[in-house]
Amino acid sequence: MAETFNPSVPIYLQLCERIKNRIIRGEIGVGERLPSVRDLAIDSGVNPNTVQRTYRELEEEGIVEKRRGQGTYVTENQETLGRMRNELKERHISAFVREMNEMGYSEAEMLEGLKHYFDEECTKEGNQ
Structure with a gap:
């Protein structure tokens, strides 16, 4: 089944992210x-x-490695995977904060909203 892609971002970059x-x-x-x-x-x-x-992009980033005649594999280098994980986290947090700032929310309001969100999620999980 074909996936849906954002026309404003190159498809190969979207596949990398996925x-x-x-x-x-x-x-x-x-x-x-x-x-x-x-x-x-x-x-x-x-x-x-x-x-x-x-x-090729993922290989250049060190996230995957090609094994001749065997295919492409996820790296076993935990440092590289940890760095990738942190970069994605930072990018998503940055986008969230930027959007909230554009809507006029202060840091305190964002933190309060996040605390409320997590408190509500913990309550929901505890009741299930």
């Missing part, structure tokens, strides 16, 4: 083989060249 998110969530394990270029292209509904570029 793969990184799947690694962080544990859907793709450390040292695990990624789908072949052809399989991911078919599943995503994109050109195989786009997937090739995605894998």
Whole structure:
């Protein structure tokens, strides 16, 4: 089934983000083989060249490694994966804070809102 993509961001970058998110969530394990270029292209509904570029980008970042004749695998380097995890966290926090600032929220209001959100989530989880 073809995926939906944001037309204002290059598809290969969106695929990179999706793969990184799947690694962080544990859907793709450390040292695990990624789908072949052809399989991911078919599943995503994109050109195989786009997937090739995605894998090349991830390899340049050290997140995946190619093994000749075997495929592309998630790195086992915990330092690299930890750095990736922190970079994604920082990027999402930055986007959140920027959007909240644009809407006129202060730091105190954001922190209060986050505390309230987490308190409510803990209450919901405790009642289930």
